[in-house]
Amino acid sequence: MSEALSHVLRAREVGFRLKDLGWQVSHVASDAAASRLTGAGISFHSRGIPWRWGHNRYGVVDQTDFYTETCRHLESALKELRPDVVIGIPGIASFQVCRKLGIPHHSILHGPWLSPLIPTRGADSLPGEVGALTAMNATLAGPVSEQLRLQSRSLGITETDYKDFLQFENILVSHTGLEFTPSANLIPLESITADYGPTELPAAIGAPESLACITFGSAVRFDAQSLVEQLEAVCDRVLVVGRGATVAKPGPKVVQVDKFNTISLARQSSIVVCHGGIGTVASVMSCGTPVVCIPNDVDQAVNSIVADRMGQGQTVGLSAWRTRNPAGREFPAVDSAEIGSAVRRALDAGEYAPVRSEGALQVARYLHTQR
Structure with a gap:
């Protein structure tokens, strides 16, 4: 079960590995999420499941009705599917439904969701690092916990909050290099990367010495x-991926495309500047490519902090969380x-050692041994 594109792509990779081990896999998501991966070789049981909420809207809009709406539809889907096990990415909604139905459930989480367990670094912290971790912790203890309580009540089960979730849920921590307070229910694994999108550079890029x-x-x-x-001042060519970035006066070195395969891109780039999304950072680090993270939300801020702690890149803009709304x-x-x-600084550091990212295979093997 997953919804956001980065979650769906990682779920697809886990599904492929499970299929290789002989499992039958069904991906439960909304029609919008399923349509992104049509033909990927995994069946989709979407049934138009609504998913109109997300952690980036906590405190911005009232999502109460959206939480319960999703839970009702998930419950109906799982009653029909009757799965042996459910994997949620991140699992906040499916965890509750599986509690009610008595179905074994595992949540795949990365750094931000474990922020209450991430130790601080004191004087070695990046400027704004403590503020970003504090903002994420406040989000989990506040709006996310309230969401879990609302879901509990709507499903008629014992009320739970995020602290309970971290303590009792079966959690697969898919984030290479993440340091956190260990617990028996937290299984540390490597990050999950996914191949998705075009892999050939546009012809206009040519064959630059540095990209x-x-x-x-x-x-x-x-x-x-x-x-x-x-x-432009340090590289022969600049490739801008996505239409969210506006370049009013692109010079002859600049090419812009709608989408690109991140792993392929990292392999062909001298440096990547990104938002700190977990899929992007894991893909770039798996290739050993220098990365500069400029996080746009608190989830990405925590991912960026982890990358910096591993010595795999540079982070800019964390100080914004001293004043901005965490949502x-x-x-x-x-x-x-x-x-x-x-x-x-990132370029001067040269190539980094590639970071292992076999999380999808590790998740599949772990579940296979738990049958």
Whole structure:
């Protein structure tokens, strides 16, 4: 069960590995999520399941009715499917429904969802690091816990909050290098990467000696002109992926495309500047490519902190969480010179050692041994 594109792509990879081990896999999601992966070789049991809520809207809109709506439809779908086990990414809704129906459930979580268990670094912290972790912790203890309580009441089961979830749920921690307080119910695994999108560079890129890539997903629209100019100064070509980034005056070095396979892109790039999304960061790090993260939401901020702690890249813009609302997505107000400095530090560090990302296979093997 998954919904956001990054979650759906990782779920697909786990599904492929389970199918290789002889499992029958059905992906429960909304029609919109299922349509993104048509023909991927996994059956979709969508039934138009509504999924009109998300952690980036906590405190922005009232999502109460949306939580219960999703739970009702999930319950109906699971009663029909009668699965042996359910995997949720991240599992906040499906966990509750499976509690009611008595179905074994596992949640695949990455760094931000474990932020209450991530130790702080004191004087070694990045500027704004403590504020970002505090904002994520407040989101989990506040709106997410309230969501879980509402779901419990709507399903007629014992009320639970996020603290209970972390303590009692079967959690597969799919985030290479994440340091957290260990517990018997937390299984540390590597990150999950997914191949998705075009793999051939546009002909206009040519064969440059150095290629910089900008990729920030599709959720945020921002003026990328100054960022592009910083990268033009150090690389032969700049590829901008996604239409969320506006480049008012693209120079002859700049090419923009709608989408691209992140793993293929990382392999062909000298540096990647991104938003810190878990799928993007894991893919870039798996190739050993230098990365600069400019997080747009608190989830991405925590991913960026983990990458920095591993010595795999640079992070810019964390200080925004000293003042901004932890909910929502927005490109932080950062000085272009600060971005340029981070880019040069990342390039000067040279190639990084590729970070292992066999999480999909590890999840499948773990579940296979638990049958």
